[in-house]
Amino acid sequence: MNGTIAWLFAVTFVIGAVGLLGLVAAIARRQFGAGGAHVPFLDHEEGWAEDPVATPRLQRVLGATPRSPDPAELRDRDACDRSSRGPVLAFVLSAVAWLAVGSIFGLVVSLKFQYPDWLTDQAWTTFGRLRPLHLDTVAYGWLSMAGMGVALWLLPRLLRTPLRGGRWATAGALFWNIGMLLGTGALASGWTDGLEWLEYPWQIDGFFVIGGSLAAVPMFLTLPHRKVDHLYVSALYIIGALVWFPILFVVANIPNLHFGVEHALVNWWFAHNVLGLWFTPLGLAAAYYLIPKIVGRPIYSYQLSLLGFWSLALFYSQVGVHHLIGGPVPGWVVTLSIVTSVSMVIPVFAVAVNHHLTVLGRFRALRHSPVLRFIVLGAMLYTAASFQGSMESLRSVNTLTHFTHYTVAHAHLGAYGFASIVFFGAIYFLMPRVTGVEWPWRPLVDVHFALIAVGFFVYFTTLTIGGLLQGQAMLDASRPFTDSVSAAAPWLWGRTAGGLLMTLGHLVFAVHVGALALRAARAPALSLTEEMT
């Protein structure tokens, strides 16, 4: 049984290697032609920049000239946004609510490191229950729902045709929320499957499977109607993510199938793929769309974006086993995982070149465009988190950092620094478009950014230092274990302080989103489509 899973890993690796070589060969032989350069975009729009909360100076900074938009193009774009309105709002509004709840769980958990006797009267407020509640609420409630909302908004725009079957996705959001509510109640009451990232009882997991699958239905219904010859790289990432997640989630949660060591393999195969094949592609899809959109410049290289996507798609699935370094799994599976983990520098570098060189020379725009600030910071932290992750998979580094707060800081660098911050930016950009209502208080966007940027910086640096000290103390057999606790303890105040700022930022964000939603509910949305038909 153990051997079977291990061989699956090996076969996946070989298929991935062959596939990637084929792609490189195809690129070298120019079988992809000029690629994305021929995607219809209006020449006179090049250099034009937009950000719903930007200051007017943004255009001047980017040297853009005002233009008269093509009415037909505008009408299509408006029709796209209107078609995705229902499901996008369902997912995004739920996501923001879960973010607020999940942040408070996280803050309480962090405070328990300073006040261990606080909130210990009720079983559900103890560390062992709140910690998985924090993880699952932000992972499945916030990140997953925000990602699906952003993806559903991007799809019609990427395919240049209104979203078909949006109601399926709205129903999906309903199922997902029911799953979240039941799962949260289950974990609070102590009912859990007991594996990290897979805590929700399998009896409840069906809601997520149905919800996630329903969310993917509009994609399959809309793809055949696409009005583009070429799929922009964001579309590839979204298609990949929406197909991969239900498979991952079902396979990892099947009851009475996984046992023992093999269960640990499947656990980390899933947990790491949730990051790499679910949050990452959704976040990258948003970044790949919004960076060129806001700076008004095409993505640096089409071939590079293909290399980035396919090397992620083909190799990522074997990465997770590096969590079992030192565990009783076959040694060659661990080695395979380390090699693929390090190989992830290829897609990461490809994405980094594409993102950063597209922005290069236009960094002044960051001062004037809050949305770009979110997206660019998120993209930079993606690069940082991924390189850090590759390094952490090496046995020498892993020995020091694994099972310490360092790993916790790293996990937040990816899930928060990258994915969450990109989703913040994307939500700021898309909400005025799907609702037809502008952001009520633009300075709040800057407040939000400042709070989470400073908060996250404090969170990450203190936790990283504390984790390294903790790891050093644990590795030294001559020091008592409690040394590792007292070495890290003062730094954990940094986590609480940073987490407090981040939570405050999220509450500001939630209030702002709520205010916009209220205005949209009161005032009928502006629409070109109605005017022109």
Place this chain on the structure above:
Amino acid sequence: MSPADLPQGREGHEPAEAPRGVPLVVAGLVVVVAAWGAYTFATEIGPGMAPYGDRRTLAALQPPETPAGGGIDGGAVFAARCAACHQADGNGLPGTFPPLAGSEWVVGAPERTAAIVLTGLTGAIEVKGTSYASVMPTFRDQLTDGEIAAVLSHVRGSFGNAATPVPETLVAGVRATLEGHAPLQGQAELVQLYP
């Protein structure tokens, strides 16, 4: 209303990708990573190399080889037959039962200790500079050759002793030689039998 009033009216083109190809740096990185991966596989995966995730080899996981006595636990025999007098820590009782820890007899010629266990011993014997005159019973009928070899090996390798294990054949040889022999009369007879 004018299109510019809509958020959609203010935004730029749909994103595209420039046909720039793969920069040389990235191509170089692919080659370097592939070479490193091949090297890692070649040096870390293969017959005889750490087959387990914690880098232990199969050999490290084998139970320690039991010398003579084919899997008999010498420690268990010692606890059942010897520890009552010689004590669990092998130090004996001062003036009454001689110590095994650091005893020159224990780590000396194995034929002598085998003979003591097989026939028993009465009369004086000097251990670590102290003379003892207790009675050691015979174990000829209670223990097999394998068990005696195991317990002798255990005693020779425990309590700070570090002598080689005793093979079962040696015990069998001594048993044949001393067939029906009365308990040894002190250290004098022992040294005379096995000089």
